[in-house]
Amino acid sequence: MAWSTRELADLAGTTLKTVRYYHRIGLLDEPERAANGYKRYQINHLIRLLRIRRLVDLGVPLSDIATMEESDEHAEQTLRTLDAELAASIERQQRMRDELAVILRHRNLVDLPPGFDKTAADLSEADRSLLLLYSRVFSPSAMAAVRELVTIPRTPLDKQFESLPADASEDSRQQLAERLVPEIRAQYKHHPSLKNAAVQTPHGESVVVQGLVELYNPAQLDVLRRVNALLKANPESPQP
Structure with a gap:
């Protein structure tokens, strides 16, 4: 018994296009043709196609299938590599699921x-x-330092800065800045990596500055400028 290309594809549970592609890349041998020029596939072609599909279903890249057939050693190496990649993928997806579970409870x-x-x-x-x-x-x-800082309970000064109105008086801005300086100095002391963190990547500093300008109101920005000036006034203290 012999089958046409379409019949072979149906028997293997694949498509006509796939069978032709396997011929083109050399994974599936071309069968003999009948007198009318049509391909005539035999049982060996079906078995070969089913084996290819089995490996593909396991995740083996088509480019590795031919290599696997060179020796048992190559086959084992390919399968072990695939197993390691799948293990890493599963671990990554589990981390994503764990993170999603937390996000579902805390949407922010x-x-x-x-x-x-x-x-x-x-x-x-x-x-x-x-x-x-x-x-x-x-x-x-x-x-890592930022993540650690975020875990520390927010202080009254943090909340005061967050709620500072855009039209806050100059006196209230100065007082808030002076009260913030000791906290910021302590942060730099315990987390030196924060000192010049924004310059770790090209244009990093400009990104942070532009973010501050667009996300904070004029009074909050003025407080930050005052804090920076107070820190720079004492060369012995860490500066932002």
């Missing part, structure tokens, strides 16, 4: 880069947006 975490837990979910929208920017321009060590 979807606006944060990976690695932040529920303690960061209550941050303001501006702060969450800044953390996304930081994740693109800060070094890994700086981001």
Whole structure:
């Protein structure tokens, strides 16, 4: 008994296009042709096609199938490599599922880069947006420090800065800046990687500056400028 290309494809549970592609890349031998020029596939072609489909279903790339047939050693190496890749993929997907589970309980975490837990979910929208920017321009060590800082309970000064109105008086801005300086100095002391974190990547500093300008109101920006001036006034203290 012999089959046409379409019949062979149907028997193997694949498509006519796939069979022709396997011929083109040399995975499936061309059969003899009948007097009328039509291909006549035999049982050996069907078995070969089923074996190819089995390997493909297991995830073996077509480019590796021919190599597997060279020796048992090549076959084992290809399968072990595939197994390691699948294990890594499963581990990555499990991490994603774990992270999604946390996000489903704390929806604001979807606006944060990976690695932040529920303690960061209550941050303001501006702060969450800044953390996304930081994740693109800060070094890994700086981001690790940021994640640690976020886990620390927010202080009254943090809340005061967050709620500072755009028309806050100059006196209130100065007082807030002076009160923030000791906290920021302590942060730089315990996390030196934050000192120049924004320059770890090209244009990083400009990204952070532009983010601050667009996400904070004029009074908050003025407080940050005052803090920076106060820090620079003492050369012995870490500066942002």
